[in-house]
Amino acid sequence: MNTHLVPDVLISEVGPRDGLQSVKATMPTANKFKWIDALVAAGLREIEVCSFVPAKHLPQMADAAEVVRHALKHPGVTVMALVPNLRGAKEALRANVHKLTIPVSASAAHSLANVRKTREEMIEEVRAIVRLRDEIAPGVKIEAGIATAFGCTLQGEVPEGDVVWMASQCIAAGADESGLSDTTGMANPAQVRRLFHKVRAAIGDKTGAAHMHNTRGLGLANCLAAYDAGVRTFDSSLGGLGGCPYAPGASGNVVTEDLVFMFAAMGISTGVDIAKLIAAREPLKAGLPGEPIYGMTPEAGLPKGWSQCASSIGLVPGA
Ligand code: ZN
Secondary structure, eight states: OOTTSOOSSEEEEOIIIIIHHHSSSOOOHHHHHHHHHHHHHTTOOEEEEEEOOOTTTOGGGTTHHHHHHHHTTSTTOEEEEEOSSHHHHHHHHHTTOSEEEEEEESSHHHHHHHHSOOHHHHHHHHHHHHHHHHHHOTTOEEEEEEETTTOBTTTBOOOHHHHHHHHHHHHHTTOSEEEEEOTTSOOOHHHHHHHHHHHHHHHGGGEEEEEOBOTTSOHHHHHHHHHHTTOOEEEEBGGGOSOOTTSTTSOSBOBHHHHHHHHHHTTOOOSOOHHHHHHTHHHHHHHSTTOOOOOHHHHHOOOTTOOHHHHHTTOOTTO
């Protein structure tokens, strides 16, 4: 029984960054604080709270430094920020984040369209960010998130060799870990299992998070496939915030509530309290009135006789 020790898997909540930057409305700073507090109260121990990008491009993230300052008040929580380049990394390190995540596309076409850099140029950017980190904040962890790892809306198929190469290059450039992102919602479980095995064969336990999208309803299946391939960190977003523009009515990110439910029901501990997690939807809704949020577990409720304690030691819920 390890509920009071280290959980079996780490749920990395990305809603305040990935979710908020995908919606049109800007959540007021005070509401972001309340939402983050509720996420922490539910037991989440890693939260991607913002991205450091010019406010003229993403007004939703204009208060990034302030949000980091607030999140840092919670002891034991890893405060993460997304940085697309060295300039963003400088600001994030100045704000004292614990961990940086750098999106790096495996698709050559997506890389050029998204950040106007070739993949080789992005690897150099990772190297420059690592150098800066080593100089001014050596304790900060750096993750390279391989975007479009499972397919690209611009170039279609992304060769698996390209994904493994990108992940290996980022680690060689000094990143602490490299995870895979299904940016476009094209992944399937067989592919996820195969590709994570290949990446693990190349970079071992520097293999990072699975960042899955639910665009075509395969988000949870893909997370489970990643788990089978040895992945133990999963990105997800409360209420699946961050609608995918290519699939109206479908959520973008995997729904944290459903992901936690799946693992808990299987006896895999997450350290997260589902009831409190569901309660954390209230400050989210209050901060983004009218924005659709998703989740099967919050709608259905917990099964009769559900006990998280029983489930976390592997007993059948309700038994
Ligand atoms: Zn996402």
